[in-house]
Amino acid sequence: MELLDLPALLLGAARSLVDGIDDGVRARGFTDLRPAHGFAFARLSSGGATVVQLADHLDVTKQAASQMVEDLVSKGYVERRPHPDDARARLIVLTEKGWACTRAADEAAEEVLRPWADEIGPERVAALRADLARLATPGRLRPIW
Amino acid sequence: MELLDLPALLLGAARSLVDGIDDGVRARGFTDLRPAHGFAFARLSSGGATVVQLADHLDVTKQAASQMVEDLVSKGYVERRPHPDDARARLIVLTEKGWACTRAADEAAEEVLRPWADEIGPERVAALRADLARLATPGRLRPIW
DNA sequence: CTCCTTTGGTCAATCAGCTTGACCATATAG
DNA sequence: CTATATGGTCAAGCTGATTGACCAAAGGAG
Numbered sequence: 001m002e003l004l005d006l007p008a009l010l011l012g013a014a015r016s017l018v019d020g021i022d023d024g025v026r027a028r029g030f031t032d033l034r035p036a037h038g039f040a041f042a043r044l045s046s047g048g049a050t051v052v053q054l055a056d057h058l059d060v061t062k063q064a065a066s067q068m069v070e071d072l073v074s075k076g077y078v079e080r081r082p083h084p085d086d087a088r089a090r091l092i093v094l095t096e097k098g099w100a101c102t103r104a105a106d107e108a109a110e111e112v113l114r115p116w117a118d119e120i121g122p123e124r125v126a127a128l129r130a131d132l133a134r135l136a137t138p139g140r141l142r143p144i145w
Numbered sequence: 146m147e148l149l150d151l152p153a154l155l156l157g158a159a160r161s162l163v164d165g166i167d168d169g170v171r172a173r174g175f176t177d178l179r180p181a182h183g184f185a186f187a188r189l190s191s192g193g194a195t196v197v198q199l200a201d202h203l204d205v206t207k208q209a210a211s212q213m214v215e216d217l218v219s220k221g222y223v224e225r226r227p228h229p230d231d232a233r234a235r236l237i238v239l240t241e242k243g244w245a246c247t248r249a250a251d252e253a254a255e256e257v258l259r260p261w262a263d264e265i266g267p268e269r270v271a272a273l274r275a276d277l278a279r280l281a282t283p284g285r286l287r288p289i290w
Numbered sequence: 291c292t293c294c295t296t297t298g299g300t301c302a303a304t305c306a307g308c309t310t311g312a313c314c315a316t317a318t319a320g
Numbered sequence: 321c322t323a324t325a326t327g328g329t330c331a332a333g334c335t336g337a338t339t340g341a342c343c344a345a346a347g348g349a350g
Contacts, residue, residue: 003254003255003258003259003262003270004251004254004255004258006162006254006258006274007159007162007163007166007254008184008187009274009277009278009281010155010158010159010162010277011159011163012277012281013155013159013277013278013280013281014152014155014156014158014159015281016280016281017151017152017155017280018152018156021152034336036336039153042153050298050299051298051299051300052297052298052299060336060337060338061337061338061339062298062299062300063299063300063301063337063338063339064336064337064338066298066299066300066301067300067336067337068336070300083298086297086298086345086346087344087345087346088297088298088299088344088345088346089297089298089299089345090298090299106149109148109149109151109152110148110149113148113149113151114148116279116280117148119279120276120279124272124276125148127269127272127273128272128273128276128277129151129154131265131269131273132154132155132157132158132273133154133158134261134264134265135158135161135162135261136154136157136158136160136161181307195327195328196327196328196329197326197327197328205307205308205309206308206309206310207327207328207329208308208309208310208328208329208330209307209308209309211328211329211330212307212308212329213307215329228327231316231317231326231327232315232316232317233315233316233317233326233327233328234316234326234327234328235327235328291350292349292350293348293349293350294347294348294349294350295346295347295348295349296345296346296347296348297344297345297346297347298343298344298345298346299342299343299344299345300341300342300343301340301341301342301343302339302340302341302342303338303339303340303341304337304338304339304340305336305337305338305339306335306336306337306338307334307335307336307337308333308334308335308336309332309333309334309335310331310332310333310334311330311331311332311333312329312330312331312332313328313329313330313331314327314328314329314330315326315327315328315329316325316326316327316328317324317325317326317327318323318324318325318326319322319323319324319325320321320322320323320324
């Protein structure tokens with residue numbers, strides 16, 4: 001059993017997926033975003049997050065996360081609100097534009113994955129999900145590009 | 146069926162794998178390499194390649210590939226030989242050190258993948274391989290980080 | 291309550307890896 | 321033979337990250 005091509009295969013699949021979704025998002029009019037922003041949106045879409053929480057989720061320094069937030073604020077996707085419990089912190093939340101983009105990303109992901117999922121069938125999808133989860137360390141997601 | 150977490154799952158698995166292999170390679174004494182170098186080595190290990198071929202494989206510009214080759218030459222992993230058929234071109238080939246590193250990477254990959262493959266069984270591995278291949282565009286591998 | 295340490299956040303400088311643009315040498319087509 | 325295409329390098333610049341310094345508010349210990 002040749003295992004050694006699995007990393008390349010996995011990477012290739014991940015990249016196709018991410019690129020496909022990114023294309024779909026751009027096609028829906030959000031042309032000033034990178035895939036990494038999508039992972040930030042995913043974190044922000046459940047009640048917002050602080051810069052530090054975002055940094056932790058993206059596995060970058062808080063400075064990098066802060067720069068990204070500044071970028072997203074200037075483009076109108078998120079806004080900084082005072083944190084309800086901590087006067088030092090700010091709660092970063094999606095704006096309406098941010099939500100619209102999130103919906104567009106969900107549509108794009110569905111569009112890319114649906115034909116593939118239908119082709120291989122639900123039980124294979126479930127198996128793949130389980131096997132991948134077992135392979136991944138419980139650690140965090142790093143959006144790499 | 147919730148498909149939308151698959152990108153993150155895939156990315157997470159790919160990253161665990163790549164990081165695990167990278168750790169193994171470092172543990173074997175090759176501390177001055179990044180994962181991207183591994184993908185270059187994979188291309189070079191089958192008879193060498195020109196800078197342009199390498200650039201194509203890595204999906205970067207030929208300038209970027211050239212810089213990477215220069216880096217690997219200076220570290221002793223590859224060498225530039227005159228190309229047998231084309232006086233403009235140079236054939237980039239692995240040195241003995243480059244081969245040693247390639248073997249180390251294979252060992253590391255085996256070490257990371259074997260327990261997981263044994264756990265889920267060969268038929269699941271085969272299914273996963275097939276499903277991933279179907280998901281990936283025939284396009285090229287991009288080593289992203 | 292006051293001190294001291296920890297934590298959230300930003301500013302500034304720097305770095306690594308990649309891109310674009312210009313250029314040269316050789317190959318190849320007409 | 322000339323003209324264009326291709327392999328490769330040099331140089332400059334950009335982007336997304338990093339490290340380091342710093343400030344303000346929080347939280348624990350006396």
